[in-house]
Ligand code: BES
């Protein structure tokens with residue numbers, strides 16, 4: 001059914017008052033038409049409209065303004081067999097945009113599904129059936145991501161409607177829900193207050209979450225790290241009373257003995273800056289300085305649930321960065337697992353210190369590729385803001401796979417330089433082989449990446465700096481505010497697509 005809006009009067013969101021109904025609410029999509037002020041219902045919408053003798057389209061026609069992409073309107077009860085009908089806007093079909101490196105149609109579906117869940121939540125309804133808007137997977141993702149809140153420590157919980165697909169539980173819908181849930185798991189870990197998610201508690205939580213999945217988990221303690229010679233990692237944990245941990249997890253479901261993909265995640269469960277202490281404003285956000293650990297762990301969970309035919313290893317060095325009496329002091333020199341010495345001129349540049357040893361350790365798996373993910377530098381936030389994860393890669397081929405993954409998920413990446421220019425800046429240390437900070441101003445994300453490069457022998461290595469995308473304050477409309485769990489879905493897609 002096509003329609004052209006008549007008067008563009010003051011439109012009200014609630015066209016019809018709610019009556020208590022037994023049936024679940026139903027969400028259907030509305031596209032902008034080619035001509036101004038025209039709209040088209042999706043095929044699922046048309047079907048219900050026919051059932052309701054055109055009542056859906058006629059109510060929309062009479063409702064005044066056009067429904068914008070990502071917004072919703074209550075159509076109300078239109079048929080005794082249907083619950084409350086909610087219409088959501090899909091905008092104009094716009095396809096894949098090369099310049100933007102994004103599939104706008106998939107994004108529109110995520111936004112529409114999210115709007116449907118928001119509508120039903122705001123209306124206080126308990127159950128909702130969402131149509132697939134032509135893309136079951138994206139619909140499942142959007143609906144799941146919108147249906148999240150971190151209210152573990154609140155007496156009053158946010159109501160979360162039960163969401164089901166309008167037609168059937170297709171493989172794609174379930175995959176979308178799985179991906180959305182994995183990202184929500186990463187968000188839970190990131191939001192969790194640091195006193196409730198120490199390195200020890202992180203390990204306990206992960207063991208709990210992986211229960212029933214064929215994932216092998218080894219949780220190593222400080223004495224193991226000492227034996228491995230991880231002097232760089234351990235230099236960070238010295239200032240804290242909480243013992244460090246090193247998680248090694250594997251899901252081996254690919255060709256036997258095929259070189260594994262290794263993901264490494266920065267697991268600083270709280271970053272005070274150490275002796276180079278941070279200012280107190282917004283320091284609480286540093287509870288999410290284990291965003292790398294959270295997203296790689298969530299990726300592993302989704303990969304295991306989906307039983308992808310891959311060999312995947314996930315390494316997570318876990319520690320607090322605190323200014324205790326035994327803490328590393330600026331100017332201290334430590335020795336990393338690969339034998340290189342590091343002058344720690346700034347204890348707040350701790351992420352690279354823990355990743356250095358984890359990257360060296362990753363070499364022992366003879367990996368197909370190594371990706372590390374870290375909330376590493378404020379400079380990354382300055383460079384790209386919340387638009388994309390910054391990626392430094394020694395392999396153009398693998399980067400292209402990651403970039404295509406981001407195009408599909410809408411959680412994009414952008415390539416950054418990994419040049420000797422920056423490496424040289426990190427080698428200017430009066431006391432050691434490397435300095436943990438550059439003494440030349442600017443390019444902080446690039447010098448951090450150049451530092452990490454000194455600790456991997458893998459030919460296909462990528463470093464993902466996720467500091468800019470750590471938090472969502474409205475940039476991704478289908479997610480709501482809070483820690484983002486980005487780029488979990490892109491990592492999953494990369495693992496799936498990599499040959
Ligand atoms: N965890 C921070 C980086 C960060 C900042 C992540 C803001 C997310 C939001 C990291 O450990 C850090 O403090 N980096 C320093 C490095 C500097 C001392 C060279 C920074 O970016 O200021």
Ligand code: ZN
Pocket residue numbers: 271273321347348349350351
């Ligand atoms: Zn820091």
Ligand code: ZN
Pocket residue numbers: 268271289348350351375376
């Ligand atoms: Zn940090």
